Amino acid sequence: MGLLTDNTIAYLKQQKEAGIKLFQLFDTWAGNLRREDYEAFVLPYVQKIFKAIKLPSIYYLKELFSFDGPDGKKRAEMLSVCETVNIKDIKTKKAFRESSK
Secondary structure, eight states: OOOHHHHHHHHHHHHHHOOOSEEEEEESSSSOOOOOHHHHHHHHHHHHHHHHHOOOOOETTTTTTTSSSTTTTOOOOOEEEEETGGGGGGGSSOOOOOOOO
């Protein structure tokens, strides 16, 4: 996961230099993991990507199990969800970027 994360960051930095104004990270397997596994094996890498790229960001989660982070930290500026999510259940506007506070 570290290698994949580092390569994703390098790629997104090149895209930023080429002129992108925002980016979206797709996570189509997040909903297949237990929350504990997601928090241990995926979340730290996702946070690293969003923290490293200083652009507006969107995080797509398929079969979202929880919008709020386990530690209250937010991770992206926008969230994109699949058809299994009831929009009324989403309680906050910011999703998966660590708060700078």
